Amino acid sequence: MTGVQLQGDLWIGGAPLIRGLALGFAAGRWSCLLGPSGVGKSTIARLIAGLPGPYRLEGALATADGQSLAGRVAMLAQEPQLLPWADLVQNVTIGARLRGVRPDIARARALLGEVGLAGMEARHPAALSGGQRQRVALARVLIEECPVVVLDEPFSALDTVTRLAMQDLAARLLRGRTVILITHDPLEAVRLADQGWLLGRGGAEPLDLPASPTPRDFRAADTLAAQARLLARLHDQSLKTDRKEPCHAPH
Numbered sequence: 001m002t003g004v005q006l007q008g009d010l011w012i013g014g015a016p017l018i019r020g021l022a023l024g025f026a027a028g029r030w031s032c033l034l035g036p037s038g039v040g041k042s043t044i045a046r047l048i049a050g051l052p053g054p055y056r057l058e059g060a061l062a063t064a065d066g067q068s069l070a071g072r073v074a075m076l077a078q079e080p081q082l083l084p085w086a087d088l089v090q091n092v093t094i095g096a097r098l099r100g101v102r103p104d105i106a107r108a109r110a111l112l113g114e115v116g117l118a119g120m121e122a123r124h125p126a127a128l129s130g131g132q133r134q135r136v137a138l139a140r141v142l143i144e145e146c147p148v149v150v151l152d153e154p155f156s157a158l159d160t161v162t163r164l165a166m167q168d169l170a171a172r173l174l175r176g177r178t179v180i181l182i183t184h185d186p187l188e189a190v191r192l193a194d195q196g197w198l199l200g201r202g203g204a205e206p207l208d209l210p211a212s213p214t215p216r217d218f219r220a221a222d223t224l225a226a227q228a229r230l231l232a233r234l235h236d237q238s239l240k241t242d243r244k245e246p247c248h249a250p251h
């Protein structure tokens, strides 16, 4: 497994986005990024996944083993980005198909079952709900065996109970990988993360997480206390940032 270090200033479209980043994503652990909408979380995800964009890093993105991240990162983007003309098995196995290797159909079917879509394998994405499409995208990431996994709001379209089940599934199947989880949900961060940061324009501040093993019980006192602390920090941050949009109410 490999850890990932990101440090420096991030720019987008010629303007500064976040200054003074110093993030160390520990090898084999789950790290979480939270922060207000537009702060740059998805941009960091794209940077780590090596996807193109109008961003520029004045600093360094490095791995603990010194090897390139190319070909070693699986990413679940905010939008599921499924192939509309392909069935669910073909969607889940797209990585193998693109690499020209034999797709593991049995594993794809098993994963579709694990994400609650058994019996729907022959459907196309248009015949799914938003939350079902998001679970196909989750299965597509879970089938990859990349050491680094970036999950950008992977459970945002799910109802609360399904979300908890998918968190448990991802925690089980991605155990031992270096996972970078982006979320707006304080409970999700507290349940899954070994470490994490709250991002703001001026950099990143570490999260205060329980010492108990993940995935943490959502009923446990230490989980709920950490969730409340994090919610309070997010609330304080939004008051400080004063990001009020002008309101064009009709007169």
Ligand SMILES: Nc1ncnc2c1ncn2[C@@H]1O[C@H](COP(=O)(O)OP(=O)(O)OP(=O)(O)O)[C@@H](O)[C@H]1O
Binding pocket: 012, 013, 017, 035, 036, 037, 038, 039, 040, 041, 042, 043, 044, 054
């Ligand atoms: N092509 C672009 N040119 C200039 N700025 C851009 C471009 N694409 C995105 N941005 C800006 O970059 C900033 C960071 O976007 P990003 O998607 O990384 O934020 P985020 O923290 O993931 O937000 P959210 O929580 O809403 O998903 C935003 O303010 C956005 O407006």
